[in-house]
Amino acid sequence: MTLETISTNKSHEGVQGVYSHASTSTHTNMTFSVFIPPHKEGEKLPVIWYLSGLTCTHANVTDKGEFRKACAELGFIFVAPDTSPRGPDLEGNSVPDDPNAAYDFGLGAGFYVNATKAPFDKHYKMRDYIEKELPEIISANFPADMSRQSIMGHSMGGHGALTIALRNPDRFKSVSAFAPIVSPLNCPWGEKALSGYIGDDKSSWREYDTCALIADGARTPSIRVDQGEADAFLTEQLKPSMLEAACKQAGVSLTLNMHEGYDHSYYFISTFMADHLNWHAKYL
């Protein structure tokens, strides 16, 4: 596996890099960003995974996330993958600049699943990419202590972070999310994506549904969610009360912080990013 360095820039005394590689999971080139904080020669550092939301690439949080100062202070590696495979010849709504392309399916909307339905089953393997392939790349190429990992995400990426943490309880010390989709079984974004990638048998959706995973017995050590009350997607798509109910029913500890006036944007995420990183630091 050859990693191509797209760019490196010194920032907050560390290095913000962007890298690309040929992925064995998606059979496309994949791009991701990694921030390496200042550290001692030979030191191994905890890893924070950040999964982005619909329409995003690695670049959104890298530009707007305001995570580097806190990561430099806490000594965290910060990894931001892309949200789907990309390429001009991909199936589905994946043609760049196609005005008929959907923002919530295909390109930029991989939903962190392994697609089983044609034609998406060829490339849309974001679950394998995040759970298996990219960790090996991070471990092999960066000063990462893989025994200390936590995961976070926004919206569709909050869904990704929560479901991946619940399916891999030994890998992640803690999981947090900004405005996550908590139940694809119960919102239009989820219905569209999972029926398109997985098919109509909803029993096979449950491993990609945070609330269903918890009801079915999956556990993760610690969950934190922050949600803006002025988020336009709150009532129809995100429904944090469903997560609250699932956690209460199952006896799972959840810290849910509602924030008056905040919306779904990076203006919200950047406000609470340092709080999330400091919260993860308690577990790492």
Added chain:
Amino acid sequence: MTLETISTNKSHEGVQGVYSHASTSTHTNMTFSVFIPPHKEGEKLPVIWYLSGLTCTHANVTDKGEFRKACAELGFIFVAPDTSPRGPDLEGNSVPDDPNAAYDFGLGAGFYVNATKAPFDKHYKMRDYIEKELPEIISANFPADMSRQSIMGHSMGGHGALTIALRNPDRFKSVSAFAPIVSPLNCPWGEKALSGYIGDDKSSWREYDTCALIADGARTPSIRVDQGEADAFLTEQLKPSMLEAACKQAGVSLTLNMHEGYDHSYYFISTFMADHLNWHAKYL
């Protein structure tokens, strides 16, 4: 004067807004951003002006500048104007998406001058816009204490901040810059821009040249400059040693901080943004 609100988003307990208006200086619509920190009803707040560099709009620093946390803590209004007039029918290299357009002249490259050379003299009046028109708009529409203003900028915007501060010593308590152009008379960017906007008589360039203004007797209370040593434009375009020499010759106090490994990007700016805002706070 009617101000159109493009967007407002709650961030860091304040409000990040983007606004547009018909400008009497440029005879175009102009867009700018303003961050209003949390404050008491009726309270008037100091104003930080941030002038951006070549190719930028208000959006670059608004997205990537990482200024909101410090402004919220310090109680600063943060104003980010555009870098030139814009519009499909503007003269010069001002046609959006024109592959022959220059990145360093015309659109996105107003250089904070009043152009006197046709055809640019019709619209390229960024000096009047920043010195006269926009302050009136800020004063009339936001809770600004106009007796407490400071100014900062990056690259071409550092040139703008320094020259505007030197020409208006009573208006600004302090001026700072990231990687500024310090002498358009002595660099290719400046030669191109000022000959294009002002003409070939270099004596008329001196009011737009930080080093020449200082040599000619202009003063401003306090100057801080931060410069990355890995900046690709350092030796040919920026030349901070010329500013050092001009300040030393004139007995002007200058804080010049050189930073090993940092380049010309927002990865550099965002690293030292809070330091600059805290430095301005000493004077405001």
